[in-house]
Amino acid sequence: MHKSGFITIVGRPNVGKSTLLNALIGQKIAIMSPKPQTTRHRITGVLSTADYQMIFVDTPGMHKGKDLLNKNIDKLAVSSLKDVDMVLFVVDRAKTAAEAFVMEYFKGLKKPIFLVINKIDELKNKAEIDELIMSYLGSYEFDGYFPVSAKDLTHIDKIKETLLNYLPEGPKYFPPDMKSDQSETVMMSELIREKILYFTEQEIPHAVAVVIESIYNNQELNQVDVSALIVVERSTQKQILIGRGGEKMKHIGTEARKEINKVLDTKIHLTLWVKVKKDWRNRPSDLKAFGFGE
Numbered sequence: 001m002h003k004s005g006f007i008t009i010v011g012r013p014n015v016g017k018s019t020l021l022n023a024l025i026g027q028k029i030a031i032m033s034p035k036p037q038t039t040r041h042r043i044t045g046v047l048s049t050a051d052y053q054m055i056f057v058d059t060p061g062m063h064k065g066k067d068l069l070n071k072n073i074d075k076l077a078v079s080s081l082k083d084v085d086m087v088l089f090v091v092d093r094a095k096t097a098a099e100a101f102v103m104e105y106f107k108g109l110k111k112p113i114f115l116v117i118n119k120i121d122e123l124k125n126k127a128e129i130d131e132l133i134m135s136y137l138g139s140y141e142f143d144g145y146f147p148v149s150a151k152d153l154t155h156i157d158k159i160k161e162t163l164l165n166y167l168p169e170g171p172k173y174f175p176p177d178m179k180s181d182q183s184e185t186v187m188m189s190e191l192i193r194e195k196i197l198y199f200t201e202q203e204i205p206h207a208v209a210v211v212i213e214s215i216y217n218n219q220e221l222n223q224v225d226v227s228a229l230i231v232v233e234r235s236t237q238k239q240i241l242i243g244r245g246g247e248k249m250k251h252i253g254t255e256a257r258k259e260i261n262k263v264l265d266t267k268i269h270l271t272l273w274v275k276v277k278k279d280w281r282n283r284p285s286d287l288k289a290f291g292f293g294e
């Protein structure tokens with residue numbers, strides 16, 4: 001009997017959902033960063049064996065977003081709850097109003113929902129972990145809970161074992177060698193955005209979109225020439241991103257190139273451009289052009 005099913009990963013921004021997805025699949029599929037609201041798309045990761053297929057759906061962190069981009073993003077996470085067989089609700093030690101906001105959506109969902117207490121490497125002792133678990137079990141009847149560290153890969157197998165018990169009989173939805181639904185082009189733009197998130201502060205991370213403009217297989221130099229456009233909202237942001245003498249952009253470009261080489265196993269030459277597009281996060285046509293919205 002072959003088992004398969006869809007499992008969505010939801011929770012507040014920055015709790016480690018994408019890190020957990022990567023840990024479950026065993027390779028980098030979703031970008032991760034210390035900045036909240038890193039994930040902007042629904043990202044599918046597939047874990048296949050001869051006997052089963054678990055299809056994990058990483059979602060953007062749920063919170064009450066104000067602009068059009070964030071409203072679209074929130075819808076993604078909410079709709080994913082309806083479409084799947086099971087839910088992993090990820091939290092860390094910071095219990096906020098956003099957790100209650102997410103749990104509101106669990107009401108009436110007739111499917112297994114598991115609590116994942118992530119970042120236990122940051123928690124000092126067992127009593128602290130137990131207290132956190134109890135505070136959640138008191139407000140919702142979860143089907144199980146897992147204290148884990150997605151970063152250190154601690155107890156990740158326990159999640160898989162339990163999910164396998166609950167996984168229904170089903171077909172192979174994806175070819176066995178397929179790990180993700182993201183194209184290489186999307187992955188490249190995401191890895192560039194990841195480096196921007198790491199090396200910029202304050203409003204820049206949220207104001208950025210990355211679009212791959214061209215990919216050329218340069219056989220002469222045995223490399224792939226990639227040209228990417230970084231879109232920001234204001235000229236001041238553009239200046240910060242470029243940095244004095246172009247230093248910042250150069251650094252981001254180098255780090256992104258190295259990461260793309262590693263993750264996609266492709267030698268690339270990367271050219272980055274920065275362009276200002278005022279208020280793109282609130283323009284439906286821009287959102288569409290940058291890969292968001294319907």
Ligand SMILES: Nc1nc2c(ncn2[C@@H]2O[C@H](COP(=O)(O)OP(=O)(O)OP(=O)(O)O)[C@@H](O)[C@H]2O)c(=O)[nH]1
Binds near residue numbers: 034059061
């Ligand atoms: N100490 C520790 N940090 C972790 C762990 N898992 C994730 N992190 C860190 O938490 C931060 C956020 O991780 P992400 O995986 O990007 O979080 P996310 O929930 O996907 O965030 P959004 O996409 O913004 O909703 C990163 O700096 C991670 O390195 C963990 O187990 N332990």
Ligand SMILES: [Mg+2]
Binds near residue numbers: 018031032058059061
């Ligand atoms: Mg994420």
